[in-house]
Amino acid sequence: MADLGAAGLRVDQVAALAKINKRMIYHYFGDKEGLTAKVIAQQVAAISPRLNEQETSTLLQFFDHAGVSTTDPVRCADQPSEQAQQQAAVIVMRALLDQWQRLSEIPIQSLLSRLSALALGLEPQPAHAAEPASSPQPPRKERISLRPTVSLIQSSS
Numbered sequence: 001m002a003d004l005g006a007a008g009l010r011v012d013q014v015a016a017l018a019k020i021n022k023r024m025i026y027h028y029f030g031d032k033e034g035l036t037a038k039v040i041a042q043q044v045a046a047i048s049p050r051l052n053e054q055e056t057s058t059l060l061q062f063f064d065h066a067g068v069s070t071t072d073p074v075r076c077a078d079q080p081s082e083q084a085q086q087q088a089a090v091i092v093m094r095a096l097l098d099q100w101q102r103l104s105e106i107p108i109q110s111l112l113s114r115l116s117a118l119a120l121g122l123e124p125q126p127a128h129a130a131e132p133a134s135s136p137q138p139p140r141k142e143r144i145s146l147r148p149t150v151s152l153i154q155s156s157s
Helices: 011-018 022-029 032-050 053-065 082-098 100-105 108-119 147-156
Strands: none
Touching: 011 022, 011 032, 022 032, 032 053, 032 082, 032 108, 053 082, 053 108, 082 100, 082 108
């Protein structure tokens, strides 16, 4: 999911990696969207100790409106490793970018900056109060890839 996003997720590949029958995935998660929702909820839970309360709440609200059930939040029993938090940050960024049409609903610039720092294994800078908005510029259409970040994380392990 970090590299290809939810659209690139294939249930048969997940089943093969987990060494289970893919019918088990459908039994427990309902469909691909249910599996995706659970993964995103787990990743937000993994990085929430490194984010402030407002950022975590913003992410949960954003994904709740995107169809990710946050009514039954996922809890991490143990503190995730640094690498697990990096991977979680990449997956959350990817999920945000997959919903790019709705990004105007949240303070995305500072949140993506903090998620990027987490993904690279850096301590995220504390969130600052909202800065005055500069003159709005028309949105540029760009292809956004997280492949360089994912490659950097994988090469460091």
